[in-house]
Amino acid sequence: MTLTLLHVARSLAETARRRGAGVGMGLRVTLTGALALERDGERVDGSHLGGRGPRRAFALLVVDRHRSIPGDELAREVWPERLPDHWQPEIVEVIGRVRGFLRGAPAAELHSDSAGHHLHLPPDTAIDLEVCESEAAVAESALAAGDVTAAADHAGIARDLALRPFLPGEDGGWIDRVRSRRRATVGRCLDVLGEARLRRGHLLLAASAAEARIALDPLREESHRQLMRIFAAAGDREAALRAYERMRGVLATDPQLRRTRR
Known part of the structure; x- marks a missing residue:
């Protein structure tokens, strides 16, 4: 592991400790470098997300997790060059991939309704x-x-x-x-x-x-x-x-x- 990766791991662990979680207990989300989730020492690599669309969607849902993101807005971010003709069913597939990835963090919940998509993460998340x-x-x-x-x-x-x-x-x-x-x-x-x-x-x-x-x-x-x-x-x-x-x-x-x- 490189020195920078050690810094990432140590900093995330320290943040979890400050928030009341034991080291290695809180959820850690890595959006820089290789996307990843880690909890209780178990790491899920972002390659499980699949293509660029699910990666973009997951990152946006984390960054803007304090609000519900409307489906059309999320679709425009997933396909920034041009929306597919039938983007609604395709965005459902993208969301399904994100949900599958989040199974590596059981405490994380992705709520979807008519208002949009809203990611809820545990309070001890780093x-x-x-x-x-x-x-x-x-x-x-x-x-x-x-x-x-x-x-x-x-x-x-x-x-x-x-x-x-x-x-x-x-x-x-x-x-x-x-x-x-x-x-x-x-x-x-x-x-x-x-x-x-x-x-x-x-x-x-x-x-x-x-x-x-x-x-x-x-x-x-x-x-x-x-x-x-x-x-x-x-x-x-x-x-x-x-x-x-x-x-x-x-x-x-x-x-x-x-x-x-x-």
């Missing part, structure tokens, strides 16, 4: 997308409290989770929105990692995080300034000046920023 957000928030709180070790640890876990692919090969409005949030989470984690490592004196690692943050969003001025502070802490005045000149050059290419500074 979903990797949400664990990622939770770890990022814990990292930011730890940094604000001055616990730089915990901040770096949690930010590293959240960053690794956020970098895992979500429904690779698929796209669409809601999928793009999920990916956009995950990209923003990567940025939040890099911010924490850069600052926490700077305060711990791990300057090479801090600079690496700051550079990654700049690559993610070159027009974010604070990231450039963080890199300058890191070089200054290292006593490398020339590198700090180069970082400053790079910032000036990059920001000068932004027409909106130029207008606001006139």
Whole structure:
């Protein structure tokens, strides 16, 4: 098992523990990388869902589980390019595949009625997308409290989770929105990692995080300034000046920023 997969498993288990479930007892849902369900140590691989339609449907039902999804909306997400001529019976087949997959999580229930389809998961369920957000928030709180070790640890876990692919090969409005949030989470984690490592004196690692943050969003001025502070802490005045000149050059290419500074 890779280090990232270990992070996924440990983070999901820790989330289940925080919610009152024993480690290995709560339901764990993995939507990044390979779709999967796990409960009581038994793992059901997402390959049991079959084709792309059931995978898209399952992921959407999990992400939007706090509402009932109308059948026509679900069908448009299952077949984003073009609805089949007879989509109603085909969406029933897709839902049947999702129900079959959910047999690996007996406590999960998929309710279907005239209003739509609504997935109900146990309250102790740990979903990797949400664990990622939770770890990022814990990292930011730890940094604000001055616990730089915990901040770096949690930010590293959240960053690794956020970098895992979500429904690779698929796209669409809601999928793009999920990916956009995950990209923003990567940025939040890099911010924490850069600052926490700077305060711990791990300057090479801090600079690496700051550079990654700049690559993610070159027009974010604070990231450039963080890199300058890191070089200054290292006593490398020339590198700090180069970082400053790079910032000036990059920001000068932004027409909106130029207008606001006139």
